[in-house]
Amino acid sequence: MTSAGLDELLRHPSLWRASSAGNAPGTLPTGFRRLDERLPGGGWPLDTLIELLLPAHGVGEINLLVPVLRALGQQGAGPRRWIAWLCPPHLPYAPALASAGLDPATMLVVQPRARSLLGTTPSSKSTPPSSDPTLWAMEQALRSRACAAALGWVDAADGHALRRLKLAAEEGGSLGFLFRPLHRADEPSPATLRLSLEPRGRMLDVQVLKCQGGRPGRVEAVLGERMADGG
Amino acid sequence: MADRGLPASDMPSSTPDLFDLTPVPAGRAAGLSLVPSVPANASQRASRELWLCLWLPCLPLDALPGEDLSRQEPACVVEGDGSRQVVVAVNDAALRRGVTPGLGLNAALALWPDLRLHPRQPAAEAALLERLARWGTQFTPRVSLEPPQALLAEVRGSLGLFGGIGSLRQRALRELRGRGLRAIATAAPTPRAALWLARAGIEDPVESVDALPALAARLPLACLGWPPAAMRTLVTLGVRTVADLARLPRDGFARRFGPALLDELDEGFGRRPQPRPRAVMPERFDGSLELPVESESTRLVEIALERLLGDLQVFLHARSAGTGGLVVEFRHRARPATRLRLGLARPSGDARHLLALLRERLARTRLPAPVASLRLRSTTVMPLELRAGALPGEEARDADPEAAARLLERLRARLGGDAVFSVCLVPEHRPEFAWRVAEPSLEKKREKGTLPLSVEAVATEAPATSITEKGGAPFRPLWMLAEPQPLMDCGGLPCHGGQPLRLAGGPERIETGWWDGRDVRRDYYVATDRGGVRLWVYRQRDRGGGWWLHGVFG
Numbered sequence: 209m210t211s212a213g214l215d216e217l218l219r220h221p222s223l224w225r226a227s228s229a230g231n232a233p234g235t236l237p238t239g240f241r242r243l244d245e246r247l248p249g250g251g252w253p254l255d256t257l258i259e260l261l262l263p264a265h266g267v268g269e270i271n272l273l274v275p276v277l278r279a280l281g282q283q284g285a286g287p288r289r290w291i292a293w294l295c296p297p298h299l300p301y302a303p304a305l306a307s308a309g310l311d312p313a314t315m316l317v318v319q320p321r322a323r324s325l326l327g328t329t330p331s332s333k334s335t336p337p338s339s340d341p342t343l344w345a346m347e348q349a350l351r352s353r354a355c356a357a358a359l360g361w362v363d364a365a366d367g368h369a370l371r372r373l374k375l376a377a378e379e380g381g382s383l384g385f386l387f388r389p390l391h392r393a394d395e396p397s398p399a400t401l402r403l404s405l406e407p408r409g410r411m412l413d414v415q416v417l418k419c420q421g422g423r424p425g426r427v428e429a430v431l432g433e434r435m436a437d438g439g
Numbered sequence: 440m441a442d443r444g445l446p447a448s449d450m451p452s453s454t455p456d457l458f459d460l461t462p463v464p465a466g467r468a469a470g471l472s473l474v475p476s477v478p479a480n481a482s483q484r485a486s487r488e489l490w491l492c493l494w495l496p497c498l499p500l501d502a503l504p505g506e507d508l509s510r511q512e513p514a515c516v517v518e519g520d521g522s523r524q525v526v527v528a529v530n531d532a533a534l535r536r537g538v539t540p541g542l543g544l545n546a547a548l549a550l551w552p553d554l555r556l557h558p559r560q561p562a563a564e565a566a567l568l569e570r571l572a573r574w575g576t577q578f579t580p581r582v583s584l585e586p587p588q589a590l591l592a593e594v595r596g597s598l599g600l601f602g603g604i605g606s607l608r609q610r611a612l613r614e615l616r617g618r619g620l621r622a623i624a625t626a627a628p629t630p631r632a633a634l635w636l637a638r639a640g641i642e643d644p645v646e647s648v649d650a651l652p653a654l655a656a657r658l659p660l661a662c663l664g665w666p667p668a669a670m671r672t673l674v675t676l677g678v679r680t681v682a683d684l685a686r687l688p689r690d691g692f693a694r695r696f697g698p699a700l701l702d703e704l705d706e707g708f709g710r711r712p713q714p715r716p717r718a719v720m721p722e723r724f725d726g727s728l729e730l731p732v733e734s735e736s737t738r739l740v741e742i743a744l745e746r747l748l749g750d751l752q753v754f755l756h757a758r759s760a761g762t763g764g765l766v767v768e769f770r771h772r773a774r775p776a777t778r779l780r781l782g783l784a785r786p787s788g789d790a791r792h793l794l795a796l797l798r799e800r801l802a803r804t805r806l807p808a809p810v811a812s813l814r815l816r817s818t819t820v821m822p823l824e825l826r827a828g829a830l831p832g833e834e835a836r837d838a839d840p841e842a843a844a845r846l847l848e849r850l851r852a853r854l855g856g857d858a859v860f861s862v863c864l865v866p867e868h869r870p871e872f873a874w875r876v877a878e879p880s881l882e883k884k885r886e887k888g889t890l891p892l893s894v895e896a897v898a899t900e901a902p903a904t905s906i907t908e909k910g911g912a913p914f915r916p917l918w919m920l921a922e923p924q925p926l927m928d929c930g931g932l933p934c935h936g937g938q939p940l941r942l943a944g945g946p947e948r949i950e951t952g953w954w955d956g957r958d959v960r961r962d963y964y965v966a967t968d969r970g971g972v973r974l975w976v977y978r979q980r981d982r983g984g985g986w987w988l989h990g991v992f993g
Contacts, residue, residue: 266972270917270993290843290879298918298991302862302874307915312862316847316879320854345850354843407971410943 239275240430243414247401248422252276257374257384259399261392261417265297265361267405268412268431269387273359278309280356280383289356289382290316292349295342296361316355318345343369350376350384357383363392371398393417473692473701474685475652475708485646486628486709489595489604491578493571493611494623494637496540498588499528501620502563504729514555517544527559561587570726572718573750574614576757578607583630583715589637591630591715604644618746627651630715631707635681638662648709655682663703669696724754724762724817733772733809737801740769740810744801745794747815752790755820761786762817767797771808779804781852784881785844786821792845799852840881847879868951869959870915870989871923914947914965916975916990926976926986933966933976933986940966940974950980965992 235249244250252258260269281288291314293300302312320341346360350373358377365388377384386399393404402418412431416424495501499516513533517524524544536551547554564587571590575582578601581593594607601607608624615622626644627633632651636642639662645651658681660673672695678684684692684704693701705711728743744767755761763786769777779800787793850859863877927934934940945964952958960980967973975990 264970264972266918266974266991266993267970268973268993274917296918298920298993300862301870301915301917301919301990302864303870304915304917305862306864308917312864312874313877313880315861316859317862318850318854318859320858341854345854348846348849352842352846352849353839354846409971410967412971 236276236279238272239279240272242427243430246416246422246425246427248419252383253400253420254383255378255381256400257370257377257386257398259370259386259388259397259402261388261390261402261404263390263406265387267407269405271431272405272412272414273385274308274310276383277357281311281314288314290314290349290354292316292318292346292355292358294318294346294349294358294360295320296359314356316349318342318349320345340365340369343373346384346386347372347376350382351380353380353382355380355382357385359385359387361387363389367396367398374398374400472685473687473689473704474655474682475710476685477652478649485595486648487595488593488628489598489626489644489646490628490630490633491592491594491604491608491611491624491626492585492630492633492637493575493590493592493615494625494634495571495588495590495615495620496623497528497530497621498564498567499559500530500557502560502567503557504563504731512555513538513551513553514557515547516557516559518559519544569718570750571620573720573754573757575718576720577753578611580717580757581715582718584718585630585634589634591633593630593715594626604646608644629707629709630713631703632709634664635662635707638664651708655685656680658682665700665703669700672696720754720757723820724751724815726750726816727812727814729812730810733811735806735809740806740813741794741798741801743813744797744815745790747813748790748794748797751793751815751817752788755788755817758820759823760820761788761823762820764818765793765797766816766818768814768816769806769810770812770814771806772811774808776814777804777806777810782818783844784847785841786823787844788823792848796848796852799849843879843881847881868949869957870919870949870963872952874919914944916973917993918991920989920991923977923987923989926988928986933978933988935966935968935974935988938969940968940976943967943973946978949977961987963989 235247235251235253237251238244238247247253260272262269277291280291288311291310293315295318300312300315300317302315305312305315340362342360342362343365346358346362349355349358360373365386370386373384373386376382390404393402397418399418400420401416404415404417406413406415408428411429414427414430416422416427418424499518500514503516511532513530513536515526515529515533515538518527519525522545526538526540526542526544526547528540529538533547533551533554538547538550538554542550544556568584568586568588568590572582572584575590575592579592579594579597583591585591594601594604598604598607601610604626608626612622612624623637623640623642625633625636625642626646627636628645628648628651632645635658636645636654639658641654641657645654660670660678660680660683663681665673673684676687678687689701702711706713726747728747730739730743732739734740751762751765762783764783765779765781767779767781769779771777779797781793781796781800783796847859859879860876861879862874865873865875867873926940929939932939932942942964943966946962947964948962950958950960961977962980963975963977965973966976973992974988975992976986976988979985979987
């Protein structure tokens, strides 16, 4: 066999080579062209922790993640992994998930305690962050290898707890999205990527606060005319 | 006799009686000697069977409940009644003061008047031996009990797995030590020889039948465990070791002591097979353990639980099975037992995982009184599914039902059963009834279609009209409020957080459900607040009207 033929054979997509095992986990496109252009690797980093800072619940954060959740659901050849929702401010609505292309049966909702409705996230200062059941449950979900992604809504969390989450995501081969209020932007965080979501009229701008391997900056109108992006 | 010219060695073997101590000469058929002679070219060919013997000299003491704490004082277990009481087991402290097993009670008390005496508890000893038999099944399924104090296990087939008889023996001893048991472990090609070696304290494993006769000189007569009358006679004949028996003729020996002892010798040296009954294992696990002291401390209870779970793991591992659930009973002295039931999403036999689950449950359970003992039972035991391991690089992207079940159990053990759920679609046009809570599925089958249920099909079934976007699917928010929330009405517009909302889309009229009394007549709108949050609101068209918040687009 000629060496050209061998090279061609080795490039076959179904061929797995031991030398490629140690490579970085790579990225998945966000589904939004402007954001992809800004992020290193052209998309969400995989197997790590991503932090999203929000001025309020419902500015478009789930719509921002729908393409990547859909892509994660289509990975692999075997049975699908779960997408865990940890302490979401409201219930994920199955008909909307289905019309966004997400299989409701792969959702795993974890509600450690009753949360008040829209906008008012109860401060978890009464309990130390290390024993916060949401952080604990998110770490379990990320580490378990049973979840493709874990979405957690958390207010107070110290750097130690966040580092644990990042390690759990790396170990479990899972993608962690942490939603925190905007006023936590000043606190240091070990997350690989930190974004702040800023609604502007009918648009959603994304401010990249921290980005390993890239530079901070602003991406305007990631979700332009959010109505048309579907819900 | 001499004139017949027959040499003495050619005399028929049936003539001499027992007291004719003419040794059986070399060169005779081996069957004629009680003890086979040492073969000249002893091949070290490994035997087909290898029996591990675990001899527990202190078993009567170790079986006593709560004995752990009194190791510092001299203590012993005595048997018999009246003046014929005999010491059967002693602890280290007593041994240092000269009290040895076999001593009469009075002699022992003369040596150490403060000796603590415990009556022998045969039932506890039998229970401990049974538990050890279950533990032994982790090495081999062929485990046999030798009451009162020994365990025999045929391990030839397991040597490859455990890395040879040496490391298997070390591992068995280490695990026994972990349970606070002292043991002598040895191995021999026949079960009876293994027992002899263990009683004689010879711990080097013997792997070949041909090597046994050479050891006979090191085996004292006592290690045979023969009846005292036979022993006394043999001692008067000058027999001190098993090798000395070689001087006795077979048939005379059989006449004098009966065929049973002869058979024992033949079994020991591998001339006669000795079938051993296998220890019978129950179908379900049921183990209990007494705590050394009554305790309310979770730490102590957990240690006891860990030990029972270790037994359970071995029990399940031996049959490649998992249990579907557990029942733990915490028994108190004067109260009914506290019972904890644990159901598993998937059969498991992993002690660490089960302990983690029970620990979570235990942290949420209040024990009403100190715990005196624990009982652990398995519910249905079922075979575990064997799964092929994934290639490196592939494992992360496919769901592992085992991992999923573990996650589910761990979350539920800590947060409660109804805190963890999945959702599914319901063919229904009223938004709040179009979904329901579902049990998370462990086997998420990949389906060809993107949707488990076609939304279009729902729309045609339900007797309602709706505006739809994007090719027929109704436009719905990703988040739903558990209950619609009333909104203030500011001049015909809904208000949220003190600010009037801007209506951006709609209305979508939903008017249905008249048949079950929970009918809805609503006009739904997409509304935006000042902060850019898009809400799903509706105006009630009957029952007093008013604006309500029902969902968030997110």
